[in-house]
Amino acid sequence: MALLDIRQRAGYLFFAVLLGHVLLISTQVASRTGVPVIQAVTFGMFAEVQRGVSAGSSSITRVWRDYTELRRVRAENDELRRELAAAQVAAQEQRAMADRARGLGALLALRDRSNLTTLAAEVIAGAAMPDFQTITIDKGARDGLRGDMAVIAPAGVVGRVVVPSPRAAKVQLLIDRNAAAGALIERSRAQGVVVGAADRRLQMEYVSEVADVVVGDLVVTSGIDGIYPKGYAIGRVEAVERAGGAYKRIVVKPAVDFSSIEEVLVVLTLAPGREAAEGGIE
16 A cells, blocks of 8 residues: 555656646747747636636626616606606596586576576585485575576576575486476477486376377477476477377487586576565565
């Protein structure tokens, strides 16, 4: 074993001496460029190491630059989304204001055309129960409202005031089953009574079987009920049927879209007969 160890040590020593001679010779032998071989080899090795480090550094720099650019783009996108959302909200507000302005303009036009004293009111609530077709408006007894005052809109008759409170009032819509209004066919002057019916329709009753009524005829208020002023649109005849007996069965489509009422006019001027009756009572 000792002999083997001596031989191994001798081999290692010989290899070390040989390597030292090679290095010594390399320092003295020049390459074609005049640079010693050992220096050229060493430079090449370090150059490769530097190239690898440089490539890694460039990759890291590029990744970091891409990351920061992505964050910038993402921030810009977030800002653009916020600006777009704000613009959409502003557009909706402008559209709502334009719609309201058109509605108020139509009310003003109706008031200007009418010889009646009216008061503009805004709808603030709908019916609490579907069986009772009512709305609540933001004007009440403090504003001069009383029961049975007519409520109209640019399209036609809406209903009547039934419960005035100091600052608000409940309005019974004409399509309520318990509502009624004196009516006539504008073209033929055939008279009857309009009452609320199913499916937000109206029914014109007590119209003679021989009366001249056709689909499309305009139905207007007759004024005989003492509530609604004469000549205001109620709706158009949608169907005429023979009911048997002395009267026709007439279905009327309302002129007013009761699902989208926002502003109305309350008629403060009482009908002549009713004004005289109330004046006598006072």
